[in-house]
Amino acid sequence: MLRTFVKSLALGAVLASGLGMAAQAQDDTITLRAVANSNTNDEDYDGLVVFKNYVENASNGKIKVDLFIGTQLCSNGAECLQGIADGSLDIYISTSGGAAGIFPYVQVLDLPYLMPNDRVAEEVLTHTDFTSELRKMALADSDDMIRLMTIGNTGGWRNFANTKKTVKTPADLKGMKIRTIVADLPQELVKAMGASPTPIPWPELFTAMQTGVVDGTKNGITDIMNMKFPEAGLKHLTLDGHAYMAALWWMNNKKFKEMSPDMQRVIVDGFAALQQATFASPKRKSIAAYEEFKKDGGEIYVPTPEEKQQFQDAAKPVYGWFKDNVQNGGEVFDDLQSAVDQASNTVDAERATELN
DSSP states (O other): OHHHHHHHHHHHHHHHHHHHHHHHHHOOOEEEEEEESSOTTSHHHHHHHHHHHHHHHHTTTSEEEEEEESSSSOOSHHHHHHHHHHTSOSEEEEOHHHHTTTOGGGGGGGSTTSSOSHHHHHHHHHHSSHHHHHHHHHHHHTTTOEEEEEEEEEEEEEEEEESSOOOOSGGGGTTOEEEEOSSHHHHHHHHHTTOEEEEOOGGGHHHHHHTTSOSEEEEOHHHHHHTTGGGGTOOEEEEEEEEEEEEEEEEEHHHHHTSOHHHHHHHHHHHHHHHHHHHHHHHHHHHHHHHHHHHTTOEEEOOOHHHHHHHHHHHHHHHHHHHHHSTTHHHHHHHHHHHHHHHHHHHHHHHHHHHO
């Protein structure tokens, strides 16, 4: 599938390259087209604003960043990543599920309960080799067309939420219809919990809950409140934190490589600033979102350590499924587990120092 994808882009890439060279001959300014299929209330937008401000200033105006927020240039992961590969787009942010059709192994970031908290997750994504290893794999599988620049956050942590009742353990999810994306991994997780996975497009989820097509979903609190899901009957939220909502930031590799070393450094530093902005944004926005959820009649339940262990035990078969069924699944699972262990040790050591 990947090879067919790459070959179908070859002619387009040549044409895009020729047009790009002609444009740059007229104007030395490098223009980057950055796309986020979200809205201006989203963490992705916050990150892009920081990126744009840093890059344009640090390059002394030699780089210009145009932001396209929404779906006017492309509407989903496959379409937008094709735009990155053929050069019609320069920067794109996807979720793990959005990139899974082309790079299935990135779904490792959706594996449940591997990363315990923000501090460990951010350490994994900034100070281990995990992101660079994913970058190498994605470049190899896209014939050096699609470059993973950084991994941030988009919405905090995924939790189980539903319209029916308080969920304290996986047994409470049994028989519920839980909305997922089309990707296999989240469906396997829902099945492992004893519930029925029901793929529903994001724009249709409000109506699906309102009409009983689904009983619940797996989302972060900011997404829940941005979409006004309590008005559709979503009243029960269980903070099991089963998945860190990773945001993968992609760039056309040819565009990046054609830049001077100085401008490449500006871009890399810009993505580092973007990453930090997306780490911070969900933490701040979630405060008001949780308060609003409770005002709308929502109930928030935090599982006890024993109950959380039941969720973790129920999810274990998903690890085996991932390693057996996903391209490079075993390798990338081991990479992430090693990175989590390294990050946990680092955080523990830092915490010990802070407590002295």
